[in-house]
Amino acid sequence: MYRKSNTIIGFLNLFTLLMSIPIIGSGFYMAKNSSTCQNFLQTPLLVLGFLVLIVSLVGFIGACCHVTRALWLYLIIMLILIVVLMIVTVFGFVVTGQGGGAPVPGRVYKEYHLQDYSNWLRNRVKTDTNWDSIKGCILGSKTCGKVVGWTPFDYMRNDMAPLQSGCCKPPTSCVYGQTVIMGQDPDCYKWNNDPSVLCYACDSCKAGVLETIKRDWHKLSVLNVIVLVLLIALYSIGCCAFQNTRRVESTFPFGLNRMGKVRTGWDFW
Structure with a gap:
């Protein structure tokens, strides 16, 4: 289970790290090509992309290199990001719920x-x-x-x-x-x-x-929901990886693996 949880969270964070690149690119594209020059869509998209990038990088390092502090920081940032993203998504649906044209x-x-x-x-x-x-x-x-x-x-x-x-x-x-x-x-x-x-x-x-703006914000809200589901899944797996990393460190306090050798950053055993 230790190998599986850390391997899964490592690969998933690598995936989200790569996914943050087109999100950031989309934010810059919208800022450059917006016909209304409004930044209250582009700015959240850029913030979301950079936050996903940072969180994914911290989680990837913590899971693959068995750094407990990195995983602890990863879980704190991830929890804050999930709460903020929930608030932003709900707010977006509320303020854009009216209109639609006659x-x-x-x-x-x-x-x-x-x-x-x-x-x-x-x-x-x-x-x-x-x-x-x-x-x-x-x-x-x-x-x-x-x-x-x-x-x-x-x-x-x-x-x-x-x-x-x-x-x-x-x-x-x-x-x-x-x-x-x-x-x-x-x-x-x-x-x-x-x-x-x-x-x-x-x-x-x-x-x-x-x-x-309403139509564009609805598209952004759908993206937020998808990212939110993915972040919740990553947070759950991250909790398992954190518990497993602490368990291994308590079992092998001097940095040795199960074979009695010095445990390296990529050694899951």
Whole structure:
């Protein structure tokens, strides 16, 4: 059992160490290619990747080299990481549980309303400073350039991403060039066909940003759940390896193995 638990935890930590590399890479990729320049998705991904890297390295050394202190440190860090990851995952599901868009009659795309999202998310786009930064990133990504040449028929048959639906056109209910008896959506008056204006000042554009963040965060939450299950399994095996390492050290206090020879770092016997 001693050999099995230490061998398993050694290989599993080697696997998670290698797995942390694409997680870190994904965080840097999202930071570079985000159309909204928001870092409250990229930052948790980078932190998760580096923590998994450090924990896996400590666990690998502790299991394969029979270093009790390393395994003890590994179990403490692992427990903290599991608790933090649980909190972050639950928080992510809570703040992104609302929204989702409303169907538009006769259209494939959906439209998004700012009031449908949680207060925490709305606060991310509430201040002018934050929104000016986000708007600059949307303009730089040329999100609206893909739909600028659409005909009315294209709007009826084609789907649109949340950013395109919220930022590149006025709400579908808007009426222009006619006498409107009832009041229209305030976003209708913020729309301008100038490519540098469009509907970037609209609440629908902010809602499109939040919907994009929500969808990305759900993907991150699924990844968190997978990593969480793996960490719990590693923690359980790590506890066994720690107990076995302490048992061997108490049995062979002078660093000798069962054959009476000096025990090396890779000697499981």
